[in-house]
Amino acid sequence: MRHPILRALLRLSRHKALLLLGGGAILLALPFVAMLGGQAWVRILDLAILYVFLALGLNIVVGFAGLLDLGYIAFYAVGAYTWALLASPHFGLHLPFWVILPIGALLACLFGVLLGAPTLRLRGDYLAIVTLGFGEIIRIFLNNLNAPVNITNGPQGITLIDPVKFGAFSFSSRTEIFGYTLVGPQKYYFLLLALCVLVVGINYRLQHSRIGRAWQAIREDEIAAKAVGIDTRNMKLLAFAMGASFGGIAGGIYAAMQGFVSPESFSLIESIMVLAMVVLGGMGHIPGVILGAVLLAVLPEALRFAVLPVQQALFGKVLVDPESLRMLIFGLALVLVMRFRPQGLWPSPERKRELLAGQEGRT
Amino acid sequence: MSEVLLEAREVSKRFGGVKALTGVSLTIRRGEIYGLIGPNGAGKTTFFNCLTGLYVPDGGGFVFDGQPLQADAPQKAAVRGIARTFQNIRLFPEMTALENVMVGRHVRTCAGVLGAMLRTRATQLEEARIRRRAEELLYYVGIADRAGDLARNLSYGDQRRLEIARALATEPRLLCLDEPAAGMNGAETEALKGLIDGIRQDGITVLLIEHDMKLVMGLCDRLAVLDYGQKICEDVPAVVQKDKRVIEAYLGEVPEDA
Structure with missing residues (x-):
């Protein structure tokens, strides 16, 4: 008997199998190619995958269950600080990753339920405001929990956080493999990629399950969903909890990868950014969300590298401060996408039909 | 197993000063098609919403299948075996x-x-x-x-x-249909009649709100008539049709010599 994954692969058409193998090969080769441009590019890749992870988590809440959450980064913060506190000299604790990650995920999950429970009756804008406040509360707590008892070390943040380690294999140091020196960010890339594949799988399976259908039903008509016996309260809490635990795991990896966390990494703009990734890519459509996350994570960084040389070439000197121009171009790109592709760059087929039908109705 | 599937006891519901339902009691027997009719605004849909947990009644309650129905959440009604459709379709x-x-x-x-x-x-x-x-x-x-x-x-x-x-x-034991024939043409209504009849023959009790009198009279075993939130009549169609109060509710007061 063959392995089920192998069987699934063999069932695919030749076209799809080639696409899958080609895509996989590119993903595996990417950190080596990026390394040619310097370690900074590999770090950008790492962050891009981390954002994919986050966006997929938020997609459960926003895309699947239709609950607008503007404080998602709070769960990321909870995961990051869980790791930071349990694996750094700050408390002198150095627990292994397989203990911390589940704790971080559970804690974020708990916070997800804490946020979800009082907001169950809220919808749309109201929910967005409350979640926004929640995100800020977490950040302000992290900022101020250094007195009277120093828990989070306040605005200075926590430094010297342990990297992810499998026994003696540390992800932060260099490793020689077949004569090639693998740097830390490259190793994290593969770790994140593996986790990301797992999350994509979980997301996909959730969407096409009894639970995913219930979420979609709540999103489309909550009263009808109740009338057919869906416990909307539990289902919404479940969405919050699932999304939050993914955020918690991503946060933990982030803390380990950076070696440093401080409250300012978890500001409102980060929540908005992740939400923008979900909306820009195509709410509720997994490939779209991945695309949105990669674009929004890489584009500002790529602009950072492009803005200076382009100005030099065009005007002979630097006219506009690259940092502000970068965000300007970025904002303009977002506006243009939302104007001309309101359904997102890569929407699910249903959502596309919905918007097209709406346009037909207007004209 | 008793013969009665659903018993409504003195169900009342107010919206501010409007008495949408005032002490409505009725009993639905197993396996029958029970009609709920009345002029517009008589409280039919309010009654449905109370029964299926969308509204919490101000007074009275329901006994479903021998057990009191805790109708404070729609999903509980669905779990107990009460399913419904909506007047303005909600798919x-x-x-x-x-x-x-x-x-x-x-x-x-x-x-x-x-x-x-x-x-x-x-x-x-x-x-x-x-x-x-x-x-x-x-x-x-x-x-x-x-x-x-x-x-x-x-x-x-x-x-x-x-x-x-x-x-x-x-898998309901009681299926509540809120104006299922609204907006249907004659042929569609006829097909719907066959469908509802078939559902009853499969052992599901049906509670029907409907304005199409031909459908109601032809299909229902018994009827209750609501007017201004009160039950004014409950009987078999032939009796309801001749009831003076029902005719008044629908046509206005009938002169003595008419």
């Missing part, structure tokens, strides 16, 4: 017809998050059963050929049928 518009009915199976299935993530054997089997049952129900209401279409793209009559299929998917 899940961006889901296919088949998926709409599959959602209806939610309350009678149990796959959880872990099962869904690991896609265990039990989950796969349950999922296949859900799909098969949903297909059967689409066939039963006569729209099997539209299974893959989005609910919003179905014709009006088909949407009504789909709503019934979704309600049936919850």
Whole structure:
């Protein structure tokens, strides 16, 4: 008997199998190619995958269950600080990753339920405001929990956080493999990629399950969903909890990868950014969300590298401060996408039909 | 097993100063088609909403199948075996017809998050059963050929049928239909009549709100008439039709010498 994954692969058409193998090969080769441009590019890749992870988590809440959450980064913060506190000299604790990650995920999950429970009756804008406040509360707590008892070390943040380690294999140091020196960010890339594949799988399976259908039903008509016996309260809490635990795991990896966390990494703009990734890519459509996350994570960084040389070439000197121009171009790109592709760059087929039908109705 | 499936006891509901329902009591027997009629604004839909948990009654309550019905949440009513359709159709518009009915199976299935993530054997089997049952129900209401279409793209009559299929998917013992024939033409209404009759023959009790008198009189075993939130009559159609108060409610006061 063959392995089920192998069987699934063999069932695919030749076209799809080639696409899958080609895509996989590119993903595996990417950190080596990026390394040619310097370690900074590999770090950008790492962050891009981390954002994919986050966006997929938020997609459960926003895309699947239709609950607008503007404080998602709070769960990321909870995961990051869980790791930071349990694996750094700050408390002198150095627990292994397989203990911390589940704790971080559970804690974020708990916070997800804490946020979800009082907001169950809220919808749309109201929910967005409350979640926004929640995100800020977490950040302000992290900022101020250094007195009277120093828990989070306040605005200075926590430094010297342990990297992810499998026994003696540390992800932060260099490793020689077949004569090639693998740097830390490259190793994290593969770790994140593996986790990301797992999350994509979980997301996909959730969407096409009894639970995913219930979420979609709540999103489309909550009263009808109740009338057919869906416990909307539990289902919404479940969405919050699932999304939050993914955020918690991503946060933990982030803390380990950076070696440093401080409250300012978890500001409102980060929540908005992740939400923008979900909306820009195509709410509720997994490939779209991945695309949105990669674009929004890489584009500002790529602009950072492009803005200076382009100005030099065009005007002979630097006219506009690259940092502000970068965000300007970025904002303009977002506006243009939302104007001309309101359904997102890569929407699910249903959502596309919905918007097209709406346009037909207007004209 | 007693003969009575549902008993409403002195159900009252006010909205501010408006008495939408005042002490409405009625009994629905197992296996009958029970009609609820009355002029517009008489409280029919309010009664439905109280029964299915969308509203909490201000007074009185329901006994369903010998047990009091804790009608404070719609999903509880569905779990107990009360399913409904809506006067203004409420489907899940961006889901296919088949998926709409599959959602209806939610309350009678149990796959959880872990099962869904690991896609265990039990989950796969349950999922296949859900799909098969949903297909059967689409066939039963006569729209099997539209299974893959989005609910919003179905014709009006088909949407009504789909709503019934979704309600049936919850395995109800009492099916509450809120004006199922509204907006249907003669042929569609005739087909609907056959469908409702078939549902009753399958052992499901039907509570029907309807304005189409021909349908109501031809289909219902018994009727209750509401007017200004009060029950003014409850009997078999032939008696209700001749009831003086009912005629007054519908046509205004009838002069003595008419």
